[in-house]
Amino acid sequence: MAEDRPLRADARRNRALLLQVAKTAFASDGLSVPLDEIARRAGVGPGTLYRHFPTKEALFEAVVHERLRQLVDDARALRSADDAGAALLGFIDRLVAEAAAKRDLVDALAGADIDITTTVAATAADLRSEIGHLLVRAQRCNTIRSDIGIADLMAIVSGILSAVQPRFNDRADPERVLAVLHDGLQATPRDRGGRDQRE
Amino acid sequence: MAEDRPLRADARRNRALLLQVAKTAFASDGLSVPLDEIARRAGVGPGTLYRHFPTKEALFEAVVHERLRQLVDDARALRSADDAGAALLGFIDRLVAEAAAKRDLVDALAGADIDITTTVAATAADLRSEIGHLLVRAQRCNTIRSDIGIADLMAIVSGILSAVQPRFNDRADPERVLAVLHDGLQATPRDRGGRDQRE
Amino acid sequence: MAEDRPLRADARRNRALLLQVAKTAFASDGLSVPLDEIARRAGVGPGTLYRHFPTKEALFEAVVHERLRQLVDDARALRSADDAGAALLGFIDRLVAEAAAKRDLVDALAGADIDITTTVAATAADLRSEIGHLLVRAQRCNTIRSDIGIADLMAIVSGILSAVQPRFNDRADPERVLAVLHDGLQATPRDRGGRDQRE
Amino acid sequence: MAEDRPLRADARRNRALLLQVAKTAFASDGLSVPLDEIARRAGVGPGTLYRHFPTKEALFEAVVHERLRQLVDDARALRSADDAGAALLGFIDRLVAEAAAKRDLVDALAGADIDITTTVAATAADLRSEIGHLLVRAQRCNTIRSDIGIADLMAIVSGILSAVQPRFNDRADPERVLAVLHDGLQATPRDRGGRDQRE
DNA sequence: GATGAATGAGCATTCATTCAT
DNA sequence: AATGAATGAATGCTCATTCAT
Numbered sequence: 001m002a003e004d005r006p007l008r009a010d011a012r013r014n015r016a017l018l019l020q021v022a023k024t025a026f027a028s029d030g031l032s033v034p035l036d037e038i039a040r041r042a043g044v045g046p047g048t049l050y051r052h053f054p055t056k057e058a059l060f061e062a063v064v065h066e067r068l069r070q071l072v073d074d075a076r077a078l079r080s081a082d083d084a085g086a087a088l089l090g091f092i093d094r095l096v097a098e099a100a101a102k103r104d105l106v107d108a109l110a111g112a113d114i115d116i117t118t119t120v121a122a123t124a125a126d127l128r129s130e131i132g133h134l135l136v137r138a139q140r141c142n143t144i145r146s147d148i149g150i151a152d153l154m155a156i157v158s159g160i161l162s163a164v165q166p167r168f169n170d171r172a173d174p175e176r177v178l179a180v181l182h183d184g185l186q187a188t189p190r191d192r193g194g195r196d197q198r199e
Numbered sequence: 200m201a202e203d204r205p206l207r208a209d210a211r212r213n214r215a216l217l218l219q220v221a222k223t224a225f226a227s228d229g230l231s232v233p234l235d236e237i238a239r240r241a242g243v244g245p246g247t248l249y250r251h252f253p254t255k256e257a258l259f260e261a262v263v264h265e266r267l268r269q270l271v272d273d274a275r276a277l278r279s280a281d282d283a284g285a286a287l288l289g290f291i292d293r294l295v296a297e298a299a300a301k302r303d304l305v306d307a308l309a310g311a312d313i314d315i316t317t318t319v320a321a322t323a324a325d326l327r328s329e330i331g332h333l334l335v336r337a338q339r340c341n342t343i344r345s346d347i348g349i350a351d352l353m354a355i356v357s358g359i360l361s362a363v364q365p366r367f368n369d370r371a372d373p374e375r376v377l378a379v380l381h382d383g384l385q386a387t388p389r390d391r392g393g394r395d396q397r398e
Numbered sequence: 399m400a401e402d403r404p405l406r407a408d409a410r411r412n413r414a415l416l417l418q419v420a421k422t423a424f425a426s427d428g429l430s431v432p433l434d435e436i437a438r439r440a441g442v443g444p445g446t447l448y449r450h451f452p453t454k455e456a457l458f459e460a461v462v463h464e465r466l467r468q469l470v471d472d473a474r475a476l477r478s479a480d481d482a483g484a485a486l487l488g489f490i491d492r493l494v495a496e497a498a499a500k501r502d503l504v505d506a507l508a509g510a511d512i513d514i515t516t517t518v519a520a521t522a523a524d525l526r527s528e529i530g531h532l533l534v535r536a537q538r539c540n541t542i543r544s545d546i547g548i549a550d551l552m553a554i555v556s557g558i559l560s561a562v563q564p565r566f567n568d569r570a571d572p573e574r575v576l577a578v579l580h581d582g583l584q585a586t587p588r589d590r591g592g593r594d595q596r597e
Numbered sequence: 598m599a600e601d602r603p604l605r606a607d608a609r610r611n612r613a614l615l616l617q618v619a620k621t622a623f624a625s626d627g628l629s630v631p632l633d634e635i636a637r638r639a640g641v642g643p644g645t646l647y648r649h650f651p652t653k654e655a656l657f658e659a660v661v662h663e664r665l666r667q668l669v670d671d672a673r674a675l676r677s678a679d680d681a682g683a684a685l686l687g688f689i690d691r692l693v694a695e696a697a698a699k700r701d702l703v704d705a706l707a708g709a710d711i712d713i714t715t716t717v718a719a720t721a722a723d724l725r726s727e728i729g730h731l732l733v734r735a736q737r738c739n740t741i742r743s744d745i746g747i748a749d750l751m752a753i754v755s756g757i758l759s760a761v762q763p764r765f766n767d768r769a770d771p772e773r774v775l776a777v778l779h780d781g782l783q784a785t786p787r788d789r790g791g792r793d794q795r796e
Numbered sequence: 797g798a799t800g801a802a803t804g805a806g807c808a809t810t811c812a813t814t815c816a817t
Numbered sequence: 818a819a820t821g822a823a824t825g826a827a828t829g830c831t832c833a834t835t836c837a838t
Contacts, residue, residue: 008838011801034828045803052801145382148375155362155371155820156379162357172354176347180355183344184383210818233811244820246815255812406817409822432807443824448809450822543780546773553760553769554777561756570752574745578753581742582781608797631832642799644836653833 015052018042023063027103031060056096061120068123071095075130085143088134089185092157093178100174128154142187156181214251217241221263226302230259260319263367267322270294274329284342288384291356292377297371299363327353341386355380413450416440421461425501429458459518466521469493473528482540486532487583490555491576498562498572526552540585552580612649615639620660624700628657658717665720668692672727682740685731686782689754690775697761697771725751739784753778 021042025033035056039049053059074091081087116124130151139146160181164174220241223231234255238245252258273290280286331349338345359380363373419440423431433454437447451457474490479485514522530548537544546554558579562572622630633651636643639684650656671688678684729747736743757778762770 008799010837014801029246033814033831036243036828045805046830047804047832048802054830055381056829145379148379152372152375152379153369156359156376159358159360159362160240160355161358162361163354171348171350173348175350180344180347180351180383181379182383183385184379184381213819234813235811238821244822245813246821247819249813250818253813406820406822408816409715412822413787433809434807443808445670445811445825446823448811452809454808542776546777547768547770549768550770550773554757554774557756557758558753559756560759561752569746569748571746574749575753577744578745578749578778580781580783581783582777582779584780605797611798632834633832634798642801644800644835645798647834648797793819 011052014042014044014048018044018049018052018059019062019066022059023067026060026063035059057117061117064116065120065123066118068127072123072126072130075127075134078134081134083162084134084137084141085142088131088138088144091131091134091184092181096160096164096174096178096181097159099161100166103165129149139187144185145187148185153185201303210251211233213243213247216241217248217251217258218261218265221258222266225259225262230246232339245290260316264319264322267319267326271322271325271329274326274333277333278329282342283333283336283340287337287343288381290330290333291380294356294360295363295373295377298360299365302364302366336385338382343384344386347384352384409450412440412442412446416442416450416457417460417464420457421465422502424458424461424583429454433457434535437582455515459515462514463518463521466518466525470521470524470528473525473532476532477528479532481541482532482535483538486529486536486542486571487580489529489532490579494558494562494572494576497559498564501563537585543585546583554582608649611639611641611645615641615646615649615656616659616663619656620664623657623660632656654714658714660721662717663723665717669720669723669727672724672731675731676727680740681731681734681738685728685735685741686779688728688731689778692754693757693761693771693775693778696758697763700762700764736784739783742784745782749780753781 018038022038025038025041035049036046038059039046042049049059053062074094078087078091126193129155134152135144135148135153138144160177164172164177217237221237224237224240234248235245238248241248248258252261253352273293277286277290280366329347330352334343334347334349334352337343357378363371416436420436421440423436433447434444437444437458440447445458447457451460476485476489526548529551533542533546533548533551536542558575562570562575615635619635622635622638632646633643635656636646639646646656650659671691675684675688725747728750732741732745732747732750735741757774761769762776
């Protein structure tokens with residue numbers, strides 16, 4: 001069961017610190033932030049950064065990966081929720097609220113110019129799968145419109161997430177944006193009576 | 200007193216060519232494309248590029264500016280449309296369709312890491328204003344929900360635009376995404392009867 | 399016949415200067431000399447060096463290539479020599495004399511740790527071919543022993559060249575080393591009477 | 598007053614292991630092999646390597662030193678050989694055969710870019726001295742030409758050694774190379790009758 | 797003694813910008 | 818005006834060496 005090396009205490013601390021610093025740095029300055037800068041902010045030499053993350057891409061991936069893993073855990077916890085529709089919308093609401101406050105999530109979901117490798121892709125697929133579960137259940141109980149798939153939902157949500165980012169958005173109100181999203185996603189209009197409501 | 204002379208014919212041609220090439224290059228490779236590469240593709244020396252656009256930022260702004268001006272013109276043409284709601288939604292549909300096909304628009308609207316300066320901001324404000332006109336008219340004739348403002352709409356639309364980009368989106372169907380957006384934006388549910396529809 | 403771009407006068411001057419400086423630098427300090435150092439010695443920025451030679455390997459290859467080309471020319475001039483044996487030995491003598499004075503030749507022939515690419519390999523093959531001509535002719539007129547091939551000769555000569563390098567050699571006398579080489583190469587002993595001379 | 602304590606058993610084992618690994622590593626990859634790599638191959642931490650060999654240069658020197666000591670021992674064993682000429686030539690033949698098979702010897706003798714310090718120099722001088730003995734004796738019994746000195750011989754031999762290295766030599770036949778060397782070194786031609794043999 | 801994490805100077809390479817031709 | 822060569826600061830990465838555990 002060789003646990004991938006237990007890492008010394010100081011090394012683990014540094015690794016976590018670097019991840020944290022990198023997350024913040026990427027979030028505020030984008031991918032263009034120099035690695036030396038991240039190392040400096042973490043108070044370590046560039047070589048230490050290199051020891052933990054052998055390329056810039058690896059560091060970015062680690063940041064994204066960790067974020068995705070949190071989301072997967074959160075989504076998984078909702079599997080057993082009574083009201084699937086509420087669970088899904090609540091999950092999305094929380095994502096949006098967080099994205100409106102900070103700035104890392106979007107890069108995590110959108111991917112920038114760096115190739116996301118298999119490892120991260122697997123976790124991303126996990127997230128998609130978990131949200132897919134919620135979606136299907138919510139569609140079954142007629143809360144969410146049944147004509148969209150998980151790919152559509154992921155695209156819409158990640159779009160909304162970037163829309164509410166503080167960087168690009170001075171005045172939009174996340175609450176109102178969410179209201180539009182909720183209404184667009186809900187099952188009622190088309191599922192109850194088709195598109196005739198516009199008459 | 201540089202009196203903004205009308206430029207020699209070849210100079211004007213070069214400027215237009217560079218803008219075109221830069222637009223394509225930024226669209227396909229992002230902002231990281233080297234200026235030398237753009238100059239090469241346009242068949243001119245980097246010095247020539249520099250003569251027309253003194254910094255990379257200036258070039259990018261010019262590209263964005265031109266794109267925005269086109270959009271402003273398009274939106275303005277809809278001022279006199281009979282059906283303001285249809286005009287607005289149609290305009291958005293076209294934006295989405297284009298974004299789903301190419302890749303420049305989002306960078307133009309989202310702005311990446313480069314600061315958009317006053318010049319471009321003015322045109323961006325024009326666009327916002329034109330779309331705002333359409334929004335207000337569509338809200339007055341009860342086609343678009345009245346609880347959102349232009350800032351909300353711009354945010355949502357630019358989010359959706361990035362969502363349907365070919366780069367980040369393999370499987371989402373622009374049509375279904377638009378269906379959600381339409382339903383989310385439409386006036387009916389809440390304006391006709393408030394939120395009681397879910398009962 | 400697009401002549402590979404005629405290059406501007408200053409560019410050609412810089413290219414030649416860089417080659418010259420690099421040759422000297424590699425010769426005296428080996429491949430480990432930093433490119434910045436070469437650029438500095440040439441009085442140009444590292445970017446200029448990069449413009450002419452996009453990688454360190456390319457620069458090294460260019461240096462080697464040029465040297466080899468000179469040798470090929472020199473060897474080719476001997477094709478029509480009356481006395482092939484004297485021509486060959488004279489050519490080798492000159493190589494040894496130069497190697498004993500400077501230090502680039504050996505790296506040129508020995509190749510260090512950098513992979514020599516096709517271009518240089520072709521010129522190296524040319525050199526081998528030219529020397530091979532001289533060898534065969536010298537063997538035909540019974541001046542050089544007939545039991546060795548061009549590969550053997552090249553190995554021996556390049557070995558001798560490194561042997562007389564000032565770097566590794568404080569006290570060996572190039573003249574005496576050459577005497578050994580001459581006697582070892584000459585046809586007489588074995589070709590006249592085989593190995594019975596040792597009796 | 599570090600009194601050169603006899604070292605703990607495991608320390609001695611580690612030292613020997615590191616030397617062995619370093620020899621192989623330098624031989625196959627040259628001096629550019631990272632110390633971390635050597636430590637890894639030996640299964641120890643870089644700190645351990647450092648304890649035994651305080652600098653890279655020290656490690657390299659130790660490797661060379663050991664190799665030279667072996668050679669000195671081998672050469673010394675030939676002091677009492679009956680036929681000094683055969684002993685010398687046989688010794689050289691063995692060196693060449695080994696160099697043609699592996700790749701460490703030449704670096705050991707040639708020295709690359711690292712300065713060989715006094716310690717190694719002393720052993721190298723020992724080797725030179727031992728071979729010098731053989732040379733003088735062989736010259737006295739008229740087997741080896743008398744016009745060359747030990748410096749000449751060392752240079753020639755080390756040159757030949759690099760010539761037959763597998764790295765630089767695809768097709769040269771060590772046997773034929775040795776034949777040339779033997780004929781070049783033998784006493785006969787000039788010592789018996791001067792240079793008149795060419796008539 | 798051993799370990800392996802940390803250090804940080806140093807390197808090859810890139811590219812926005814400037815300027816001689 | 819155009820050209821394209823030159824500039825040089827900046828960046829990602831390496832690795833010999835040091836030091837805390």
